[in-house]
Amino acid sequence: xxxxxxYAAEQSDSFREKPLNAxxxxxxxxxxxxxxxxxxxxxxxxxxxxxxxxxxxxxxTGTLFRGVRDRENNRKLFNALANSPRFxxxxxxxxxxxxxxxxxxxxxxxxxxxxxxxxYVAYRGTDATFVGWKEDFNMxxxxxxxxxxxxxxxxxxxxxxxARELYVGGHSKGxxxxxxxxxxxxxxxxxxxxxVYNHDGPxxxxxxxxxxxxxxxxxxxxxTIPQSSVIGMLLHNxxxxxxxxxxxxxxxQHDPFSWxxxxxxxxxxxxxxxxxxxxxxxxxxxIGSLDDNNRELFADTLYKVIRATxxxxxxxxxxxWYNKAAAVLKAVKGIDEETxxxxxxxxxxxxxxxxxxLQESTQEFIENIQRKGRKGIKGFYE
Numbered sequence: 001x002x003x004x005x006x007y008a009a010e011q012s013d014s015f016r017e018k019p020l021n022a023x024x025x026x027x028x029x030x031x032x033x034x035x036x037x038x039x040x041x042x043x044x045x046x047x048x049x050x051x052x053x054x055x056x057x058x059x060x061t062g063t064l065f066r067g068v069r070d071r072e073n074n075r076k077l078f079n080a081l082a083n084s085p086r087f088x089x090x091x092x093x094x095x096x097x098x099x100x101x102x103x104x105x106x107x108x109x110x111x112x113x114x115x116x117x118x119x120y121v122a123y124r125g126t127d128a129t130f131v132g133w134k135e136d137f138n139m140x141x142x143x144x145x146x147x148x149x150x151x152x153x154x155x156x157x158x159x160x161x162x163a164r165e166l167y168v169g170g171h172s173k174g175x176x177x178x179x180x181x182x183x184x185x186x187x188x189x190x191x192x193x194x195x196v197y198n199h200d201g202p203x204x205x206x207x208x209x210x211x212x213x214x215x216x217x218x219x220x221x222x223x224t225i226p227q228s229s230v231i232g233m234l235l236h237n238x239x240x241x242x243x244x245x246x247x248x249x250x251x252x253q254h255d256p257f258s259w260x261x262x263x264x265x266x267x268x269x270x271x272x273x274x275x276x277x278x279x280x281x282x283x284x285x286x287i288g289s290l291d292d293n294n295r296e297l298f299a300d301t302l303y304k305v306i307r308a309t310x311x312x313x314x315x316x317x318x319x320x321w322y323n324k325a326a327a328v329l330k331a332v333k334g335i336d337e338e339t340x341x342x343x344x345x346x347x348x349x350x351x352x353x354x355x356x357x358l359q360e361s362t363q364e365f366i367e368n369i370q371r372k373g374r375k376g377i378k379g380f381y382e
Contacts, residue, residue, distance in 0.1 A: 175201025
C-alpha cells in the first residue's frame, strides 16, 4: 500500500477542487518537522510568504533536514511536495522555532496559506532534543506546559494576521498543542476554525474537558491513531478517534511514514488492538497512581541522569557512548538514597500493575474462548 509520500506525489487537485483532508493534514504536519530557519518568514518579518516550490529552488536546502529523524523519507516527502500540483504552490509563513532549556520548552509552528483562501496552522511535534521529551513528561503534572501556552499565543496572532478560515493540526505533541490552542484561543479565532487535526498526540489532564472551549470545539476535532498507538492513548482522551493501519510494529507505528493510504484517504481499521488497550490501560493506571509531586520527581530524576551525558539530543548519544555511559552511571550514583528508592519503587509498581492487568486480560481471553469457541481466539488479538 501507499503512504504520505506517494500520496503527495500523486495528488493533482487543487484545494479549491478538493478541500483539505486528514491525509493532507498529516503531510503538512510532517513537513513542519523540517528546519525552515532562514527560508520561511517569521511573524514579525515583512517578507512575503514563500511557496514550497520556491524553497526547493534555494541553495543550502540540506539544512532543512539537520537533526531531523528519518532524513531520507523527509527528503523524499519534501521533493514530492515541491513537484506536486496540489502542494507546490502552498505558501508558507509565520515560522517560529523556540527552544528554552530553563523553561523546558521546545516549540515550533508554521502556517500554510492554501489556494482556496484557508490556512493550515501546523504545530511541530517532539523533536530529538532532550528538553522536547522532558516537556512531554511534564504534561503529566503541569497544565499548561510552556509549549501549550506558546501555541495559544501563536494561534491568536496568526488568526488575526491571516484573517482566514483555519485548519489547525499537528503530529504527536504537535497534535496535543493544536487541540489545546483551539480550546484556549480567543472565541472569534475559535469560530474561524474549520477543523482540528490531532495525529497520535497525547491526551490531557481531566480538567481540560470540562471547560467551555473544549465543549465548543470538540465536534470539530479529528483524531487519528495507528492500531498499536501508545503516545496517542496516553493521559485522558475524550475526542473521538479514527484508527489508521500502519505497516510497522508497536510504538514504531507513531511514525507518520508508516501510515497507509488508499484511494486518497487513510486505510482505516475498526479499532485498536486488544494488546494496545492492555498496554495503555497499564500505563495510564500507573500514571494515575502517582500524584503530581511524584510524577515531577520521577521525570526530573530521569532527565537529570540523561543530561549528565552533556548532550542535548538523542542523536548525540551515538557518539562516544562509553564515556557517556560512565557519566550516566556517575549521575545515578549521585542521586540521594531516598530518590533512588522512590524511582525503583515507582518502576516496580509499573511491573506489578502490568502483571495484574495481564492476569485480568488472560481471564478475559479464556472467557472469550468459552463464549465464542475457537473463533474467539482470532478476534481477541485483532
